[in-house]
Amino acid sequence: MGMATLDSAQPSERDVTTADTALEHVTAYLARHPDPAHTVRVVVQEDDEELILPRAAVELLATVLAHMAAGRGVSVVPAHAELTTQQAADLLNVSRPYLIGLLEAGEIEHRLVGKHRRVRADSLLRYLRRDDQRRREAADKLAALTEEMGLYE
Known part of the structure; x- marks a missing residue:
């Protein structure tokens, strides 16, 4: 299994503006064509060349454009890619020691290669989804408690 390289595209001011405009068009198109089996035909303006793209790729492009905007x-990382603990920590925006604690607590699946830990990107994404769900549930409970106590106005 190969190690991932995390190349990042940092948008310039012009890229931010272009991404914002493109995002409006892409999301509007996807909203008008909700069929998940639908492919997307893109025409390159300079030479009228047609590209046929899977809808999932265009949805991913919309996510990339939203971040750039x-x-x-x-960074785009294949789900099967293996990350070093530092790469995984960077993606979670936590310290490496904190990530090691998550690994040792069994919160994120990993494997040992010699004495080095490797984290699959899909394991990291599963952890993020579970963590987001826990946070939403805690916020909902807090909101309900606040309302129950009459502090919510």
């Missing part, structure tokens, strides 16, 4: 850099 917000001025954030973007």
Whole structure:
């Protein structure tokens, strides 16, 4: 299994503006064509060349454009890619020691290669989804408690 390289595209001011405009068009197109089996035909303006893209790729492109429009850099990592603990920590925006604690607690699946830990990108994404769900549930409970106590106005 190969190690992932995390190349990041950092948007310039011009890229942010272009991404914002493109995002409006892409999301509007996807909303008008909700069929998940639908492929997307893209015409390149300079030479009228047609590209046929899977809808999933265009949905991923919309996500990339949204991040770029917000001025954030973007990295694309295949789900099966193995990450070093530092790469995984960087993607979670946590320290490496904190990530090691998550690995040792069984929160994120990993394997040992010699004495080095490797984290599959899909394991990291599963952890993020579970963590997001826990946070939403905690926020919902807090909101309900606040309302129950009459503090919510």
